Amino acid sequence: MNLLTVLQGIHRLQDLSKESTEQSTSPSDAGLPSEAKSSPLPVFNYDEVTKHRSLEDGIWVTYKGGVYDITEFVAMHPGGNKILLAAGGALEPFWALYAVHDQEYVLEILSQYKVGELSVEDQKKQEDTKASDPYASDPERHPVLRVNCKKPFNAEPPSEILTESYITPHVFFFKRNHLPVPQVDPASYRLQVEGLPGGELSLSLEDLKTQFPKHTVTAAMQCAGNRRSDMNNIKEVQGLNWGVSAIGNAKWGGTRLRDVLLAAGFGPEVANWARHVHFEGLDKDVTGTAYGTSIPISKAISEEGDVLLAYEMNGEDLPPDHGFPLRVVVPGVVGARNVKWLGRIVISAEESASHWQQHDYKGFSPGTDWSKVDPKSAPAIQELPIQSAITVPADGAVIDRSEETLTVKGYAWSGGGREVVRVDVSLDGGNTWQVAQLRNGDEGETTEPSPPPGRAWAWKLWELTAPLPPQAEELEIICKAVDNSYNVQPDTILPIWNLRGLLNNAWHRVKVRVRED
Template identity: 55%
Template sequence: DQGRLILTREEVAKHKTPKDRIWVTYKEGVYDITEFVEMHPGGLSKIMLAAGGSVEPFWSLYQQHRKPEVLQILEPYRIGTLEGGAAAAATASAAVADPYASDPARHPAFIARSERPYNGETPGTLLAASPITPNEIFFVRNHLPVPHVDATSYKLTVEGEGTRSLELSLDELKSRFRKHTVTATIQCSGNRRNEMSRVKAVKGLAWDQGAIGTAVWGGVRLRDVLKAAGLSEDDPLVRHIQFEGYDKDPASGEIYGASIPLHKALSLHDDVLLAYEMNGEPLSADHGAPLRVIVPGVTGARSVKWLRRIIPSASESSSHWQQRDYKAFSPNVDWDNVEWTSAPALQEPPVTSAICEPAPGTPVSVSDGEITLRGYAWSGGGRGIIRVDVSTDGGATWTAAKLLPPPPGAPPPGSSYTGAWAWTLWEATLPLPKPSDDGNLPSTLQLVCKAVDSSYNNQPDAIAPIWNLRGIVNNAWHRISLPLEP
């Protein structure tokens, strides 16, 4: 019995390196997790914080661990029991102060995918209702507690290669630089992960199609601020612009960070913004107040909220989220053999689309004669949507959907145009199947949509060939099934 060996906390504390073996405790159990640490979905640096001690204070910060799967992973590594058993364990896992206590309130319409950190998505039927997503129901993707940054004492620092250091208050930023607005869609790399995990389990938040939204962002151009700091376009030492947020991991002190390539940051046409407004209102606490980056056409992870520092550099951001998270691998690569350095950090995501209305499972009556579908389509890199095809028979036959007018400030759909940063909403009314001569009718309606972008990129039909361990960039045909009633 692996639990029989009785161990003291002092003995456990001696095991904190691979050489001495890595031990942790959970409740009264002692576990040797040396073989697991490299496979940990939250990264090596995080799990090592618990080496030689209890995982519990960390799990009260990262509540993703509060599920049976995590304990199933842990159980085979059990080597013993803490001296004093459950009583000793209870004293050790003394409550830690709740770093999420001052997080803002959220709109009840959100579908919460995790509470701490908070992650909430917009229900599909609300998404398709308007080309601009209302601020209060715009999806929220936080990795850490929300930092409260006072707009009046706020400071943005620019410092790094090829620039003189610059410190700017919010007022200075607004008065020294021209205001620009950009209508852009922000999508999380994990949007539609839920469908991918039905093929095979993946690690991450179980988003449906609502980790996406579109807003008119107002602010100043990153390009203008970099120029003011003296950055020259052909400085051979600068290849990337790194961003750091004010949000900080309460356990490890790690700061949220990301980077984008220099050419994206400096392009006159790409409108990378330091935004202080969202749909005409000051940014809210959840969306990055008082200042965030908006990188149009690029995956949401690079649009750093609560912006603290801009760092021109020869290298990418070294943060966990740039180096060991938003990357996709071949379907046969799993947590035991992933080599994070072998894939580039995701920037421009591929073309995708989703049916938002009706919701999956809504019963349909054949006697209605027809059905109306609504949804969105979007592609990375400013590639516009030129067509959306929909099907009611699982993809055997197709009809082109009607592309709806763009949100204010965005170019019309259908044009082969880069600079199309916003999604295209679409609509299609299709006839319902009629019973055959012998009265037979399919029991379900298999709805499908797929989009084509201005580079004629198409979506793949199946998820399995694009499955990846982190469950990102699922852009397969979106399929939903509805019960069909006579």
């Protein structure tokens, strides 16, 4: 059941609402700011609300200054586990995504559960906290995201939301920022292209949109630290503690990098010496150093490389967190090379000298520790290995024996344009295996055609429904993917453990408990 279906399930409670509205607060109260009400109900501060995030402690939410205890509603609703995502916080960011809530009877239902008002101080607190903080102008983010770092902002969606759609909505697409989000005026924006015989080329956003053909590419993007938390559980590593959701799949629109380089003077004589393309962002630290990195020239100039200077994500302008007004999208390559807020491109015989190219995003032996690590001994990560993960059920979930079957869902992807051809799933810790069903589109919709060889940039979603093993009290569920080069995920983490916690693609495992009726 997807989130939209869950939220539309509110319709089922309309009759219940009508029976009890006479004993509840007036429906119109739920839509009014607390200052406009003369309510005899108690006033709560935000800290008190955040303590109520579970069925044991009660599920509280806020809406337009009101505080609501929806524990009873969650307990009887078939999609209560999804509603829990808003527990202890505001409903507005969730309801804003779905027009179904903009109706009077929904407020009638909510009004039954009102228990108090949110303090005026807490309602205004967010507006008063912005001062000289370099991150103060960062965009607002959806509260469902699980935050790994606030400044700079790094967060991922809950796994059960991640695979509800083939194309990841930008609000749920993982956020990986190294520095404050820059404020860029699209009208005055210029992209500088340097290092070619014709001299420096300066392009406006309008130039990129009108002087070059537009192309679209559906491509997954994954952080090198995706699933780092599993490595951290084996032995401590350095880096943000990402779960399985530092990956997303989007439709990117923009100008091919190849077309721009050719227009700027790239030709056979340049190909004789050029080996790398540098990308530099407009995001800078306090010293003025910009985020930067590079990719091989062969990837950048190839017709099959599909490298984009993207100004659209999922058919709309790039959101601020994803690089507005322009970013580079390098399909099949680690997310770190997909530089956001792109300001400068340089053709060079050498790799970028940036810290993020020379000292970070490199893999090392399990035996290498910080006392003997030599960054120059390892190449910069480019293409990523075969990967898959389970998103449903969550680790630690409880399954009722009466359900008889179990549905397991997840994603699979391989770097370098290699197509995922199979996902194997085990419900018994790897003793027996079943083949999951793959899809490259949303259920009930036309799926995307099979990609040309070497250009499988998008992920595949997979699903398996199987009988619950008889008499099992606990299940260890495992998934592993295979690509068309027959690369397979390793079975354990220890042989691929590294001090930075990068490139974890071991079999993904979750454990669930089976509850008897």
